[in-house]
Every structure is written in structure tokens, then in C-alpha cells.
Amino acid sequence: MGTLTRVNGPLVEVAGLPGLAMFELVGLGPVRLPGEVVEIRGDRATVQAYEYTGGLRAGDPATAYGRPLSAGLGPHLLGGVFDGLLRPLSGADVWLTGARTPSGGREWRFTPLVTAGDPVDLETPLGEVETAGAPSYLVLAPAAGRVGAIRPAGPVGPGEPVGRVGGRDVTLLRRWPVRRPMPYRERLEEVVPLTTGQRVVDLLLPVSRGGTVAVPGGFGTGKTVLLQQIAKWCDADVVVYVGCGERGNEMAEVVAALAELADPRTGGRLADRTVVIANTSNMPMMAREASIYTGVTVAEHFRSMGHDAVVIADSTSRWAEARREFASRSGAMPAEEGYPADLASALAAFYERAGRVTTLGGRTGSVTVIGAVSPPGGDMTEPVTAHTQRFVRCLWTLDRDLAYARHYPAVSWSASFARDAEAIAGWHAREGRPGWGERRARVASLLAEADRLALLAELVGAAALPARERVALLAGRLLREGVLQQSALSPADAFCDAERTIALTDAVLGVIGRCEELAARGVPAGRIEQSDFSPVLRAKDDAPDPETVRARAEGVPGAP
Amino acid sequence: MRPDLEYTDIAALHGPLIVVRRTSGVGWDEFARIRSATGEERHGLVLEVHEDIALVQVLEGTAAMTTGGTRVTFTGGPLRIPVGDGWLGRVCDGRGEPRDGGPPVFGTTTAAVSGSPLNPTRRLPPADPVLTGVSAIDALTTLVRGQKIAIFSSAGLPHLELAAQIGAQANAGGEPFSVVFAAMGLTHADAATVRDALEERSAAGELALLLNLADDPVIERVLTPRLALTIAEHLAFTGGRHVLVVMADMLGYCEALREVSVARGEIPARRAYPGYLYSDLASLYERCGRVRGMPGSVTVVPVLTMPARDMTHPVPDLTGYITEGQIVLSPDVPVRPPVDALSSLSRMMRAGVTPAHLDLAAQCLAALARARQARELAELVGETALGDTDRRHLDFERAFLDHVVAQRADECRTLAETVDRVWRALAVLPRRELTMIAGDVLDARHREAV
């Protein structure tokens, strides 16, 4: 047993614990608040506490656990809400304190997939656990060997072994040190899209399974709403939603919404495929730092079962700030804007945990990482935003002007990128949807042209432009209002599948084509602009299927 | 625990900090009482303990303190205050000491001022409105019970009057309601304005007023909002009231925090504010909410002046990142209160209004955005060169400012009156421009002025 010698907020110095390892878990004070060793100097070690250290005194006891901070992984994760250390919040007190009473756990129904005596490889499924959710929950062999014993089909209590492999008991709870990536066999080259149900993303800035996305945007630009929409509607098997240093009300809202919404793919509850990690901004800052790693570890755990998992982290800036805070308290030399010098490498390492892989057991699975970035003052050159952009495949920049004009999602088409867009167009073509790439290119060029002309029109007034250019301006508006805008509050439009995205886009492109023809035939631009476009602009909200969408576009613009 | 143990070995005094040597068993974040050589009592918080040394932040500052003769006692725990209805109708200073000549505030129980984080799974999402009687707010940026929403302003604008008006008029449609108003660093004149506006509410026993004035101890300001929130939480979740907490001016609070941080020699982040400013502000603003299985709600309205109207300044910026929306006052708005509707947003609004109200608000904002574009264009080419639609939008903007935004400081409008005024402003727009409102609603309410 060691003792505390110094307490400075979350930074606690301990003495008298020989043999401590870096990142080892330490219990602080009489209630054993969890903390992690971050520096060792002679017989003193600095521990970063994961909880409020109020009341801790010099001379209080310290206990070493002999293992690093690790997450308890099991079937209880699906549908649950946890803190940054993956301790359940559902049964915890109304007002949180550092100490948690561990819950007893529950019984699960287990079905074996092997028989005693079988030889198994690393990560061969030993059995399946019945969960409320759609994703099958597999118990994987922790090592190659012979199955010594396997439990027959039936209930398993908490902590009870379900079998033995190579002389070791296997239980439903698996511990994994969160800062260490889980191994896999190899990364896959093939690009397969993740459908998010958000048109601006799927049409212009698509993301692949196993891809990485950063979503930078000033406050109120719509990061959280966009990320929550994706958490609800993307076609992944498992979604890990990490509220990292953000609002409690938002967590309450997303949890309530997930519990109510039906999963369109399975009919079950969306909550049952979701793991929520809620480390809100008023919860301890250092657990916030860990929550990002905890989240990606959970996703890797499901990937090893052959699932497509998505980690959504809102916001990675709060994680970076927690690291800065820790570095500054421990007296590290600050680099850019006070952030520690390893900011870029830590970001890179985090995003590298994404990927679509062949698992050790030979299954195909993926971890996609989507991280919000909250640049101070909306300054996109600040270190976290600038470095993150270097390490991601997709950037969805949220634009303050679009948000102020209530154009949601406020994804900027000019300041964003999607490096897998071409490969994804190829995938669509192979799936029987040719022309995806051309459609995207046409929309992108119309938007760019409209932006260019809007600048010009600001100088000379739109009325001074020739008819063809005024129609190009109109085209930009029709695409923005008829295709790109998508209200999260619209019952019919919160989610948009690929077929409806195509129908809406083609309908608007058709209208634009007809306007262009009219202008070419000499119809004055003013008359074209005065047409009633509302049927096609409202189609996204009140035309539920592709046929209705197409019908809406007919006869627009009306005969002049 | 050891309330009477006195420590007298003071190693150093610098800034608001005092270093006490040869202590034992002092806990981090403990509350301390400090008696100076002249017998004056001050108060402090433990910022760090290192073996037998305790670093204490003195709330009233260290002016005139000496190393000899100063005695420090530690209370054995973090600062607690009495809580209960006793605060209602009272005016106290930033540390909760009476400022109204009355006796000290007593309560049946006490609570730690730092609070504890509310378990996110026990939160109920905000719902139902707090009506302010101010049209610009109730029409477009509705306050929702359990929400936090900031008022962003700049020097010379009537944000305190607006905050006081909200404090005086706000209600929860007949359900029990009270207001806790925390003033930080206000001038005597400003404080008097606030007191006057809130007089009736105070007399009705619906207000607790904490006043830390511009010439009061700066560091005490770090405590004032925490006291206010602790009082509010009890009034709400034990007392079953809907409580509105107004905190003005947060810039003063953050400056006090910066002073402590600089005195401690911490590595500064933007504009020398501490790197933990985000988390510190969150520890205040996040104390709003509704709790499953408990009555009442806490709604938090921080008010802040943006230095040089700069919204990227760390205080408004981080506040914007934490709160659920903002009400922006701008000198460019020619009426009073100068609410800039396009820059303002209540993110929780949909939980507090009807779907029809939401459509109406969305339509107003879209039209105001179009009007702004038209105005920018008109500045270049002249209003006469604008098309008919653009000109009608400019008319709408004027009508909106005159009928909806402009309002006297003592005028309380019902929601129905506010909505009527919005429709009156919309009358100047042709129906084809109102694409965000359902046809049957337009049939019933839209009377196009020709």
C-alpha cells in the first residue's frame, strides 16, 4: 500500500508503490478513485485521476492494481449507457460521485457452436449469446487450442465460464486495455460505402466502411445533429456513440430517441445496436480523455465478430483539451497553443484504429470513425482542426454562413473532401446504379458555378447578369433547397435512402435542364425565376417514395 | 473533523494565494477560514496539497495580510451553504451574506456549492417553455425548461435591462416559478437597475438575488454563480419549482478565474484564460436540467458582454460551445431590445413550442435572411433597382422589427399576442414566398396586405 504525497486537482502524486508500470491503474484514497500512472520519477509516480479528487489528502492510501486501464467488454454493452471508463450509468446514482457500486450483472442465453474436444483457432466462435439487438454476439476463442469444455445451450450467470480453451476458462466478460489497438489479420483494400441517409454526404461526400471522417464546425453549425442523424440511420451493425465532454441534455435526447425509434433494417429498437458512452462536460475531465479510446475499443470488439461498427465521437476537441490540460498541469513543455507536442501523433494513432479488415478469425468487419472537431473561434487553422485534416479520408466542414441561413446540414461543398468518392461510384456501378459518379460531378459543378456567379452578382446585381447565368444561379438555389437541405426534424426526410436520393437529385437536375432550355429559347430569366418551384422543393419533405418525387417534378417550371 | 485546528505558519502570500506550512490531513478543494492579524475573517479554497503544505486561494484577496499573525483553519470539506426557501425574497452578496439588512439565511439542510454532475441517464430532455413575455424571444428563440441559453451582448447595449425584464416577467404558465439572479462585477448603478426591475418579484417571494458588485472582492466572483446554482437546484428538485437562473456578467466571472490562474503560474491558453475555461464554464452551465423522478427544472441564462463585439473571444466562444443556443444583441438593430434574430438560436425550441409555431419561426428567419441579402444588394445598387420580391422582403424586415421586436422594458406580452404580431408582419409578404408554412395554416392566418 502506498501513500498520496500531493494532490493538485486531477493530478495526484503517490509514493511507496515500487514496481509501478506506466499506464497502470491505481486506486486513490480510501474509496479507491481510479487513476492511471502517467509519470514515474524515482520512488514517486504521478497519477492522473479519473474522478473529482476533492477531499483527497496527503497521507491517504494508494493501491496498485497491477494492470492497465481496461474496458470490460461483453453482451451488456448493446443498448447500454456508460461513462468514459465503461462503467454503467444506468444503475448509478442521480448525482454522480467518484465511487460506483459495481452492478451484479445478469444472466444471458448461450448457444455453443463447438463441441468439447474440437480444435479451434484464435477467434473461432465458441458460441453465440442472445441479445435484444440485431447484431449476433459471438464469444470468440481467446487463443488457438483444443476446446476442453463447453457449456450446453442455456443461461449463463455473471462470471460463469462458458467453456475452456487450451486450459483457460472463457467467460462472457473480456478485458482489453483501451489504449492498445486490437489486432486483426489484414486491412482490406476494397472500398464499400457506408450509407448514412444524409443526402449531402451520400451524394457528394461519401464515406467508406472503415473510413475516417472529421466534422469541424463552430458552435451551433450542426455537428451534433448530423452525427446523431448518422448514429440513428447509417447502415452499420453496431454504433458506438461517444459524448466526449459535451452536453448532458443532448445525451438524454439521443438516448431517448434511440429507445423509441425502430431499426428499419430489423424492426427492433435502434438502441439495441447502439452503445452510448456519455462523459459530459461536467463529468471528470480525465475520464473524458479515456472515453475516446474506450469507444474505439468497443467498436473493435464488435469488429472482431465480423460486424461493421461505427464510432461517433462528439467532440474530439474536448479530448485534445483534456490532454492539454493534463500536460499543462504536469509541467510538460507546451507546443502549439499550449497543446502537448504529441498532439498530431496522438490524433493520427487514434484515427488509424479505423479500418475494414479481415479479423484474426477470418471474418470481414470494419470500424468507421467519425469525429466532430470544435475549433475555438471557428478558426480552422487551429492545431486540432489542422492536424486532424491530415489524417482522415473524409472532411465534412460545416459552414457558419450556411448554418446562419438555416441551411442544414451546413456541410460546405467547397471546403470539404471525400477521398473515396471515385471508388464508391465504382461500387455503385457494380451494384446496378450506373451514373453515380456523373451525377455527383454534375451537381458539384453546378454548385461551384452558382457560387462563382453569386460572388459576381453581389458586385453587379443579379439583374445585370445574362439569362444563362441567372439560370445557373437559380440552379444552385434549387440544388441547395431541393436536394442538399435535409431537416433532421422532418419525419419523411430525416433519413433518405440511395434510391430516393437519386430520384430527388434527378428530379431537380431535370427541372434545371428545362430552365436552361427555356433560357436558351429566349424566355426572359425573370419569368423563369417567377415559376412556382415549390412542388419540387417540397418533395423532399412530402414525397415519400421515388415515384412521387418524379411526379412532382413534371411540369416544373410551368409553361411560361 | 478538525475545525478548531489553527495553522499559523504562512510561508508566502502572492496574488490571491496563501501558502500554509506544517498542515496535516488537509483535503484538496477544502474550504478554509482565514483570520488576519487584525482579526478580520476571510475565506479560501484549497488549490493544492503537497505533503504538509496547503495552497489556499483567498476569496477576498490577500490585501493587507501578513505572514505573521494570520491564522488558517480548514473546515474538513468543500464549501457548503444552507439551502431552502429562506433565500427567496433576500438580497445577499456574492458569498451569500445578507446585503438587505436581514439576518443570515438559514436552511433546513446544507449543500456543497460545487454540486455533483447529474447522471446523464437520469436527465429528462428539456421540454415546455419558460415564457419571458418578450416577443423577440418567445417568437423565435423560445426558452425551454431545463435548457441553458446565453445572452451575447456588447458594451453599451441594454442586456442587463433585458435580463432583468426576463427575470421579472418569466413564468411557467402558472406552475410554481422562481428566479435566482447572480450579478457578478456589476456597477452600483447597474445593480440598482436590476434591483428596481426585480422589486416586485422579490416582494412576492419569488426571487433570490446575489450581488457581487464591481468593487467587491474579485475572487469571490468565482463562487457567486455556484451559490446561485446550488440554491436553484434545491428550490427546483426538492421544492418542485421551475427555476430560472440568470448570471450576469460572465465576462467578469471569467476574468476572476483568469486572475487566479495567472497567480498560480498556470500555462495560459487563448488570451491568457486558463486551458480549463471550457470545463469550468461547463461545470456551471451544465447544472441546468430536469431530472427523471423529481419535480421542477433549472433553466440557466448566462449574460455576457463580448469585448469589442468579438464573438470569437474565448468567453462568448466557449459559452456558445456549451449553451444550447444564444440570444444576440447587436448595435445594428435599430429598436429596443436590439435582438439580432438571425444570429440568435434556441436549439431546444422544438421541445417548447407547437409544430405550427416552429414553422412560423422558420419562415420568419428565412424571410429575414432573404431581407438581409436584399439589403446588402440595395446598398450597392440602390433599393429601386431591386426586384419586387426583394423589396417586399425589406418591407417584411421593417414590419418585423416594428411589430415584433420593438417592446418596452415594462411590457409583458402573452404568447398569443406575440404570434398575432408575427402574422401582422408576415402580411407584407406574398403567399408564394411562405413555402415553409402549411397551406391550411396560411388559409387561416395569412392576410396578404396589398
Ligand SMILES: Nc1ncnc2c1ncn2[C@@H]1O[C@H](COP(=O)(O)OP(=O)(O)OP(=O)(O)O)[C@@H](O)[C@H]1O
Ligand atoms: N440537419 C438539421 N436539421 C434541422 N436543424 C438542424 C440541423 N442541423 C442543425 N440544426 C439546428 O442547429 C442547431 C445546432 O446544431 P448542433 O447542436 O448540432 O450544433 P453543434 O455544431 O453540435 O454545436 P456545438 O459545437 O455547440 O455543440 C440545432 O439545435 C438545430 O436547431
Ligand SMILES: [Mg+2]
Ligand atoms: Mg454539438
